Amino acid sequence: MGANRRATAWRSEVIMHTPMPEGLRLSQEIPDQVKLALADAVIVFGRIEQELIEIAWIMSNADLKQRLRIARAPTKENFVDIIEAVEQAEPGLKLDAxxxxxxxxxxxxxxxxxxAWTMTNEKPWVVWHKFAEDTDSVIGEYFEPWRFERxxxxxxxxxxxxxxxxxxLEAQTGVKTTSIPRSDAINSRPPGRNMKFVSVVVVVASVLLCSPGNAAGCFGYTxxxxxxxSGPGGGLYSGPGGGLYSGPGGGLYSGPGGGLYSGPGGGMYSGPGGGLYTGPGGGLYDGPGGGVYTGPPSKDSDAYHGPFGPCITGAADNSWLASNCPNRR
Structure with missing residues (x-):
């Protein structure tokens, strides 16, 4: 079967495509656990493709023709387009990894x-026809459990x-791209990894959706x-407590105390102290102590200390702002 080992650069990590060693027995009977692992992998990648396609639709404000083009594009191409938009929105940021x-x-x-999947001595062996010129060897690679787990x-x-x-993106634009529910898969992943990307995409969403001609601008003190x-604590800050932060207390948070919360203390609450309250101490009050006051914020207890929601910062699509913000109609 030949003894030469061949390396290929078509994979992002160098994998040795090896002619199958002499004496190994080939079997076409694939164990159920391998079939199930393959099914899990294909299913999760299909869900990744769905997210990439629909994110690209929103970010490009695609019409039907553009949607079809995006849906037919390779997954890697759609993802690279999104990542490059993130990098451009944050100067100096590189997300090569x-x-x-x-x-x-x-x-x-x-x-x-x-x-083409086979089994060799109880190990999965995948024949990949990248070496069409070699018809004398069975060239492939092992795909063992650790690779499925990774x-x-x-x-x-x-x-x-x-x-x-x-x-x-959907919260800021009011655009719904699918009727398929999305679970909170963010909680199933290991904590603390690639959170830089998660925080940066919030900025990107705001940059893309609040670009000239698409957003109504920000009201208040600069x-x-x-x-x-745009610094810490500001309405245009994407870190904790900022108006562009989607976590607890942030302007894009929909839970209690968040900028998208409609209950007491929330950015969408129209009662006293709320983000939509136009009286003294309210988010839309333009006098001293108000959320949209153009002077320095007050530390007085009766001043507005709630979140800077989209109605104040303009961090949403014009159609959403017009439908939800009394100060933007």
Missing amino acids: LKETVRQLADDRNLMVHG FMTKSLHLLGMLRQFHNI GPGGACY
Whole structure:
């Protein structure tokens, strides 16, 4: 069967495509656990593809013709387009490792789907016809349990991030791209990994959706602590407590105390102290102590200390702002 080992660069990590060693027995009987692992991998990657396609639709404001083009594009191409938009929105940011992860996942998924699976001495062996000139050897590679586990860990992690980004985009634009429910997959991934991307995509969503001609602008003070300040504590800050933050207390948070919360203390509450209250101490009060006051914020207890929601910062699509914000109609 030949003894030469061949390395290929078509994969993002160098895998040795090896002629099958002499004496190994080939079997076409694939164990059920291998079939189930393949099914899990194909299913999760299909969900990643769905998220990428629908995110690309929103980000490009695609019409029907554009949607069809995006849906037919390779997964890697759609993802690279999204990542490049993220990088452009945050000067100096490089997410090469994230691009490489997606390339690895896409390559492994293609191997799973398009390779010819056999068993050799109880190990899965995948024949990949990249060496068409060699008809004397059975050239392929092992695909053992650790590779399935690595694929699933990375895929679920990526799927969670994409779903969070998708939710942010839909909340800001009011555009619903699918009737298929999305679970909170972000909670199923290992904590603390690639959170830089998660925080940056919030900025990207705002940059893309609040670009000239698409957003109504920000109301309020542009200095430290103000509604239109991009530093810590400001309405245009994407970190914890900022108006562009989607976590607890942030302007894009829909839970209690968040900018999208309609209950007491929320950015969408129209009662006293709420983000939509136009009286003294309210988010839409333009006098001293008000959320949209153009002077320095007050530390008085009766001043507005709630979240800077989209109605104040303008961090949403014009149609959403017009439908939900009394100050933007």
